[in-house]
């Protein structure tokens with residue numbers, strides 16, 4: 215279970231998160247919507263431990279431990295995964311090598327045995343196939359020269375292999391064509407289960423047609439201003455965010 | 462942290478820093494004609510070689526250390542060094558007679574000299590301070606007609622070859638350190654690949670400096686006759702000592718018609734401690750002559766060690782259609798300084814050269830690429846491609862690129878690209894969010910940066926080099 219309690223965070227002098235409260239029980243998928251600049255990506259970075267974000271108040275408990283004290287790599291080992299809004303390019307670093315290094319780092323931290331190259335490739339190939347990606351994806355350098363949609367799919371490939379307990383998807387749907395959207399949704403739905411939960415950040419209902427959320431939250435000006443069932447997304451699509459701040 | 466803990470930590474970083482306790486024979490400190498005569502006599506050299514040494518010594522006395530490199534160090538007192546140190550026991554005739562203490566040393570360095578335990582397909586010449594202590598797989602090689610032996614032995618057994626080629630690529634007066642080396646060189650490897658022979662295994666020399674206050678002056682000579690080919694690898698380590706130690710080697714390569722020489726170096730001399738104390742001064746002259754038509758010489762180097770590196774492996778592209786390549790990774794951390802690069806001298810028609818240089822600087826280090834591409838009037842159709850990339854880690858270090866181009870032929874094509882970048886915060890965070898530690902993330906990104914060079918190394922050593930890059934950067938970030 216993820217519990218965010220009265221979370222305040224700032225970048226430099228600027229307070230971006232101004233008291234976020236949010237609970238995501240195991241097995242549930244919650245959507246976060248909200249206007250540009252509301253702090254959605256900031257929330258995802260604070261949760262995964264990026265430098266430069268200062269938490270001034272509040273706590274984040276995941277699986278019973280305060281993860282704000284952990285470095286990003288330990289949060290990953292604890293089960294957190296962030297699919298980036300803007301995935302980062304790593305020139306010269308092969309995708310397969312990157313994935314195996316990451317997977318083994320996490321397995322090591324969890325006290326599991328590392329995978330050798332053969333075992334890993336078997337896993338990776340299966341994941342590539344299930345995401346309808348070309349196999350040469352594994353040979354290419356991480357995100358270098360990938361199209362926008364390919365980068366997003368690569369995030370999903372990583373998620374499929376790392377098998378997180380809590381996935382944060384930051385606008386994974388933006389830049390995807392309709393088929394890719396479906397594939398990404400399938401990828402998330404495949405992980406669904408009593409031990410998996412997700413925060414899906416999006417601007418559009420169309421993703422939520424495929425990944426049906428248990429709860430929809432609206433983040434505006436650094437606070438959750440409304441939460442409701444999946445129908446809330448439809449309402450937002452019809453009326454926009456106007457007037458929500460006051461609510 | 463206690464001193465022993467500190468030491469343990471430092472040793473973890475430079476795991477080759479141990480010393481070997483073994484009875485040594487050394488000549489008196491300092492350099493003069495008598496020392497040179499003693500070295501020559503010790504090796505039972507013919508008179509022509511002694512005279513050659515003495516001429517080099519006379520030349521050296523009149524020369525000055527070069528000052529054009531971007532390097533700073535206190536003056537070196539050449540009279541305070543030992544110029545010859547060797548294990549006291551008589552030279553072993555076969556591997557079984559090698560001092561067990563030495564075998565253990567090389568085992569610890571990951572270079573088992575026992576042929577059964579050795580890396581498959583790699584023959585090793587092990588040079589310990591001033592002498593070669595063992596050469597493996599000699600029989601296998603001699604069946605193929607390949608000569609691979611200590612150069613002191615080649616002087617005795619193959620004097621005609623040594624006399625013809627020694628100093629033919631790097632003349633005695635080439636530079637200060639080459640002159641010094643010519644006067645006092647004590648051992649190194651000699652390789653001759655006869656016409657039409659592809660050397661059946663990788664050849665390698667492993668240099669180890671052990672004795673205190675001793676300079677190492679090895680000399681390597683590799684000749685590939687017509688249509689012959691060979692891949693050669695050099696590795697080096699030294700104990701951790703507070704004093705700086707001098708290493709001034711000369712390597713000469715000669716490639717005849719259609720011959721190919723691939724020379725790879727993984728240089729891991731002791732770099733000094735985090736405060737810049739100790740470490741090897743590495744002043745090395747490496748040059749290859751592509752004498753024959755369509756011959757090819759390829760240098761690949763991974764330079765992570767030494768307090769100071771001064772080194773420009775070069776190619777003289779004499780034969781028409783000959784090819785020169787230089788692939789380099791130079792990594793400096795803490796207070797290390799490297800001034801390294803290459804010279805590609807195009808003399809023949811349709812000669813081509815490729816230069817790929819990757820410089821990585823961390824800590825307070827300074828890393829300079831210095832290169833010369835020279836195209837003579839006769840070298841019509843010559844082509845060069847140069848790419849120099851620098852990666853900075855932190856903001857206390859320096860990276861410099863000094864490319865010289867001299868083109869006297871209108872039909873020649875010379876291309877140069879250069880970039881400087883930093884490891885970006887978003888790259889590090891991206892890796893860490895996937896579970897990689899900060900250090901693993903840096904290692905991964907740096908190895909990616911060096912990929913175009915590392916893929917040129919023989920497989921077995923590429924993996925070693927990757928690890929070395931990561932280890933050398935430990936503590937440089939965060």
Ligand SMILES: Nc1ncnc2c1ncn2[C@@H]1O[C@H](COP(=O)(O)OP(=O)(O)OP(=O)(O)O)[C@@H](O)[C@H]1O
Nearest residue numbers: 225228230248249250251252253254255256257299
């Ligand atoms: N490094 C930074 N320095 C200063 N301000 C920043 C920085 N990063 C984000 N901000 C500001 O913080 C606010 C929240 O940004 P954030 O990226 O979290 O918004 P978002 O909700 O994800 O928006 P979008 O829907 O456009 O992705 C914005 O006003 C943004 O300009």
Ligand SMILES: [Mg+2]
Nearest residue numbers: 254255256299
């Ligand atoms: Mg955003």
